[in-house]
Structure formats: structure tokens, C-alpha cells
Amino acid sequence: MSALVIRDLHKRFGATDVLKGINLDIDNGDFTVLVGPSGCGKSTLLNIIAGLETATAGDIEIDGRVVNAIPPKDRDIAMVFQTYALYPSMTVRQNITFGMECRNVPKPQQATALERVAKLLQIEPLLARKPAQLSGGQRQRVAMGRALVRDPKLFLFDEPLSNLDAKLRVEMRMEIKQLHARIGASIVYVTHDQIEAMTMATRIAVMHQGEIQQFADPDTIYNRPANLFVARFMGAPPMNTIPARLEAHAGRPVVVVGDTHLPAPPSIAPEWLGKPVILGIRPECIAEPTRQFGDGTAPSLTITAPVEMTEPTGAETIVVLRLGGTKILARVAPDIRLVPGAPATFAVDARKLCLFDPQTERLIA
């Protein structure tokens, strides 16, 4: 059964459409990440799921029950906030049990639930402290504890890691992922960080301007982005998008960028022949000429282009090069020496090329 179903959801603030017809169907046990730039409507959507805001139109169904008119406390959800939202005047213990106190859960039951969660998150030594006496990471754990103790049908996470420093964020990311694997809960997780989305999600919904651009598993989102927005939003550095032309050479469709010819993906429809297209290619699909892509069986293909600049990061070197008038990025091994201004040869992973319609910006192959 679906943990969460959203049907044709609209939200209007005055004259602005914040959400323009959202449809989502989230399975039990899924870790769904809503990702998008700030202002895309993802937080509003989460608040509506929680019942903290009302939709202008549309239905929300949690665990098979329409909850449009049900207040947040009765929706059987739990939420973790970006600012943690721990009650400053209560101890960690009281923070975690406050919800049960409000629902009049008997004391012994409260104690058992508290113990279980404190053990799971290893926060037993912190129970008597006030939030002000906790570090950022500890507060994060307590906030999760408050959600976990409820054992809800659906967990909602509102950018829970964005107030942590970079190192802690990576640790907590892994921990949340393990936690999900352990308890198998259904999670809706909002973030603007596409790396969080890629690393944690089982399903990703990319949002932009109040609409879901693509809803799919991380691999599809990354390798087969539904449109140019998704292509450019996911991945760091983002996918190169290059104006090109589709032509037929020796009876086979070829993508032409300046003097460079690349074999078009076989799925391209023949009516695109002779028309402009946008070529999408991930930076890691352009590498030093000795690179073998995949298991080595991929057809080897090279291009030659002038190098403009190199940015060594240590683990690899980002190369800025010029292809048919467009600046694009490549990722080469760190020990490759390239001279800015001189042309160089690169290997290209031809299996991973995407083509987009320049007008509609949709993926066409």
C-alpha cells in the first residue's frame, strides 16, 4: 500500500501559485527526497503534508486515509526540523516525551519508548540535559529521537542537516540512511542539497517553480534527467549542455558540435535529423584518452578540444575546455598534465549521452 498519495495539489498565496498540481505516490518504506532550489515549493509541500498549512486544492492521503481536514497531531506523522525546534526550557527527556504527554500515553509506556529510542540513537547520557547544553550533532539526534519515539506512519524531514558543519553532515547523512535501512520507515525528506538527495534517497522528486520535474530513482534522475533543469540541477559540477545539431552520416544519426561528431543515442527518433538539439554530457564522461569506461567493453571514442583552464582538486582535475564555442567541463585523473591554451585529446563515454529538445527542454534521447 502507499504510505503517501498526493493528488493534484495546488497552493496559492494571494496571486502567486506556489504549488501547481503536485501528484506523488510514495510506497511504504520508501525514502523519498524532495529536492529543488530555494523557493521551489518543497517546504510548503512538506508543511501541507504535515497539516501545518492548508492546500488550496487537492488531496493528501496518508496510509490510505484522506487527511485534508485532520490536524497535524492526528495525522500519525513525525517531523524533524532544520532548526531542530527543540523546546529550550525542557530537558532532552521531556523533549522526547512531550508528544506522548500531550496524547496522554501512560507513564510506564512513555519510559519504555524513551528507553528504546535513546538506545537506538545512543543519547542516553544526554537525557537530563537542556538543548542549550548540546552540540549541533547532539541536537540533531534528539530531534530525530523525538520523531522516532512516535513510531509514525510517515516521517517528515525538513532540511535537517543544513545547519550542521560539512563533516558532521556527512556522518549524519550516513546515520540517517542506516536508520532507514534498520527500521524501514517511510520518509519524506526535503533538501536543497542534491548530494544529500543522491546519497540517501530510494526515490527523488526534483521540484522547480511549484512543479515536480521528475520523480524517479536516483540512477534515472542522474543518468536520464527528464529535462534540462534536472540535468543542470543534479550533479556537481552539473551536466554539460551543449547546443548541437543532429545529422545523418553514413546512414547513422550523428550529433555535430562544431567540428566534432559524436554518435547519437540509438533511441533518437528519426524526425530530429537535420534539427538543432541540446547535447547533455556529464563531466565524468569526458576523461583522459587512456580511460576505459564501464567494464572496458564500451566503444572507445575521442574528441580533441582546446584546454582553457585546469582546476586540480587533489582526487581529480577539473578541466575547462571549449567544444564548438561552448565552455564545458571534464574530469580527468590528477596526474594528467594539460597546458592551458593547447588542444588536448579526451575519451568520451558515448553510452551516457543525452539529447534534449531546445524548445521544450525535454529529454528526447
Next chain:
Amino acid sequence: MRDASLSRALLYAVAFLLAFLYLIPLAVVLLNSLRTAEEIVQTSMIGWPRVWAFQNYTAAWADFCIAQTCSGIRPYMLNSALVTLPATLLSTLLGAVAGYAISLWRFKGDTWIFALVTLGVFLPEQMRLIPWTIVLRDVGLTNTLAGLVMIHTVQGLSFTTLFCRNYYIAIPADLMKAAKIDGAGFFRIFYRIVLPLSPPILIVTVIWQFTGIWNEFLYGVTFTTGTQQPVTAALIALSASVADVPQHGVQSAAVVIAALPTLLVYLFGGRYFVRGLTAGAVK
């Protein structure tokens, strides 16, 4: 370096001269409260006591005549206390709840209501004198302390609501969301989450209301007469009744006694007093 230490010395000189000037009125009234009337008449209001006239205080407190009543300042001090304490507590408590409702529970028309509440801070007392007179008459509280409590509570609400609202507006929205998801309602959120965060603003509000109501004069003199008057009105009546036979020693003692409660509050809560000033002004 010489220049720097010279300007530093000048700075201290100016600072201490100013401090001295600001203390003169206090020093004068304290010293006079310990001098006899004869001595003050012979010399001036400013001088060191030749004989310490501690009896001024007992006279001011319990014997002195104001108008026709010879009971000293004591009953008027009691009146002021009986007005100030309940009005301070009531207006603070109600203002806290109202400020909480208006800042954390949005409802239709809240900005309008809030604008009107703010206007209440500025509306001159003179615009309310006649309506209050009529309201007091109609509810049968003319010339009573309860009437003054009512007036100061209702008027005080403007300040207290404003103060508390400006403080509560900084409570993170996420905290309210978390509490709602936890299932807490209006009152539970108030006394379990908001109230424990409130001592700083409540102290400011209580101090502010206490000094304001204790020092208030116009309503006291307008709505009460004779032995029902608060101490500010009694002081004015006192200076009127001693105009013929000057009793500046006793009068000074009465002034010291009347000013003492707010001065003590200021002495112990001065820090919060300043915070109240800044909070009230920076809107």
C-alpha cells in the same frame, strides 16, 4: 601620549561633574528630609543638617495632615500599593497571553488589532478622561481603588501586549510547528513552551508597569478624592496644604517615602529597566 592622558582626564572630569549634577536633587531631598523646618527657613533648601530631624519621617509617615485628614502619607502609600500591584500583575498576565496569541497564532484581522493596540500606547490620557468617568460611574467604581485598578489594567494592556508580542515574535516558527505536531494546544503551548521562555520579558514588563502605575498622577487626581487618592496625588495635596506654614523637612521625607518603591525597583532591576526602554522604543 600626553595628549591622550590629558583628554582622558578631561573626560573623567566632565563625567563626574555631570554625575554630581544629576545627584543634586536626590541629595537635597534626602538631606532636607533630615532637617527641621526652622533650619530650612533660616538658611535654604540646600544644606547639611545641623540637627538630625529623624522625626520628619515618623511625621510624614503617620501624623502629617493632608487636607483635613491627619494620617500622614501611610494610607496613600497603601492606596498606591493596592492599585499598583493588582494592576501590574493583571495587565502583565493578560498582555502576555494576548501577545502570545497575536504573535504565534495568526488569525484574521490580527494586524489590524495589533495596530490598534499599538495606538493605545500613544493615545493621550486626556482623550480617555471623560469616557472613563462615565464607565466608572456606570459600573459603580467612582472614587474607588478598584476603579483605578481597572483603568490601569486596561490601559496597561497596550504596553504589555506590545512588549510581549515583540518578544514572542522571535520564537522560531519551527518550535510552534513541532508543538502542534506533538499535539499541544493553545494553553499547553503557552504554559509548557512559551511561559518558560518568558521570564526576561515578564520581568521587564512588571518593572515597567510597576513604575508607570505607581508614578501615575492624572487618573489618580481625577477619579479619586480624599483618602482614596494614590500617593502622587497626595503629594500635590500636601504641597497645597503646607503653602502657608512651610514644612519642607516633613514634605521632603514624604517625597522620599513616595519615591522609594520605584527607586528600589530601579536599583534592583535597573538592568531590565534599560532593556524595557530599548525594547519599547525600537519597534
Next chain:
Amino acid sequence: MSHAAPSPARPLFAGLKRLPEFLVIWVPLLLSAGHVVVFTAWTTWISFTPSTLVPVDGWVGWRNYTNVLATRNWKIAFDNLLIFGAGFVILTALVGLLLAIIIDQRIRGENVLRSIFLYPMAVSFVVTGTVWSWLLNPGMGIQKLVNDWGWTSFRFDWLIDRDMAIWTIVIAGIWQSSGFAMALFLAGLRSVEADLIKAAQIDGAGPVRIYTRVILPTLWPIVIAVMVILLQFAIKTFDLVRALTGGGPGLATQLPALVVYDFMFQRGHLGRGSAAAVLMLLTLLGVLLPYGAWKYYQRRRDARA
């Protein structure tokens, strides 16, 4: 909207369960907001009636207003308000600024000094007025003291001098309120970014130049706020005059607030008293509305920037 969490549209009254909550929200709010509206309308209405000792119905148009405006009492009171308002506001702000700058020099005994400058704020206007009436009384105050010292020609008799009496109110007012101005200015001075001052020091600016060119310009909004609040005090001033001069000598320290009281409760003319009160309110709005408009304009501009 300052708060980011609009809660779901809540019905104003959803059943008996919500009754206590409903009462607790609306009773205080309606009392404080309602009495402002009702009382203002009420007094304004009375100002158009022929009410004398008791309020009566009837309509006399602007007669109360023309009457009040024609009295010597009101004219003098309003002229006095102009002198007092300008003198009190400007001098209090200047003294407050001086005190704030002195204390801002990280001097020793800062807390004690600040308390000394601020304590008059805790005292009632009645006490302030009474004490200053003694100090300024030529027969027993400062003049008497200096005369007794041997400087017999020394004169400081503003209290009984019709031309200067209004300045005694100004003096007492400065003593009482300059600490308030100081507290706000000090908060402003202390909130100037440290980096800004460091940058000016690196640019080679001396302490005086740092004050006049870097710090004080950032203080403008507070200066204006302080002056508006002080002007508001000035317009409402009543107790201080009652205790210090009683409005005299003659009408020399009469102020609008005293005129209102005089009409209402001494001459028993509620209609004219109300008209005078409404005129006071209009004077106040003449200060507050431009300030409000300026604040609104600034907020709009900041929002756009």
C-alpha cells in the same frame, strides 16, 4: 509577513471546547484595542456637543473648537508647547547624546555612571516637579544658597519670571528624560559594527573623525526615534507642570494638557475640554503620522533593496 508559519485558517469559534481559548485571546485584545477606538470616538463626539458639567446629546458643530482656539489660555498654552517642545526635545537629545558618548569611551565606573544618569527616569513627574520647585525657588533654592554665600546680586529666579518660567520645566524635563535618551543612544553606539570602526582606523581616522563621520551617521534612525518619543512626552506633559509651577506664574507655563483638564474639571465645560483633547490628539498625530510614514517608506525601501 514577519512570521513564516501561517497556521491553517482557523475558524474564530469552533465549539465549546475552544471557548476558554477564545475568551483568553479576545477579551484582552478587544479591551485594549476596543477602548482606544470607542474612547476616541466618544470624546470626539462630546467635543461636538454642548456638554458642560455632564455629557449631553446635541450638536453644536465646530463651536467648541472655535471657542477653545479663541481663548487666551489655549493660545498661550500652544505657544508654550512650541517653546517647551523644541527646547526640551533638542536639549534632552543633545545631553543624552553627550552622556552616551561619554559612557561609550569604556570609562571606569561605567555602570555606576549609567545608573546615576538614568535614575531620574524611575521617579514620578510629581516628585521631580516638587523637588525642582524647591531648588529653583529663588527664596529658598539655588539663588538663596548663592546669595547666602555672599554673592548677593546673584539672580536665578526663572521660576517667578514670566518670560523664563517655561525653561524651568525644560530643566526638570532634561534631568528626568536625558537618561532615557542616553540609554537608547548608547544601545545604538554599541551596535555599530566593530569592523566598520577598524576599517576607519586603518584609513587613518582619529577618534573625533570616527565619531562624526562613521558612528554618528549610523545613529540617525535612533536620533529620530528618540526625538519622536520625547516630542510625544512633551505634548502629553501634565504632572510635571502641576508639581513644578502649577501652570504659573500667571499662564506662563500653561500647556495644552493642563488646559484640557482645566476646561473639563475646573470650569465644568466637557465639550470644550473634549475639543481641546482632540486638538491635542491632532497635534500628536501631526508628529506620529509623518514618522510612521517615514518608517513605512524606509521599510519598503529596505525590502526592495
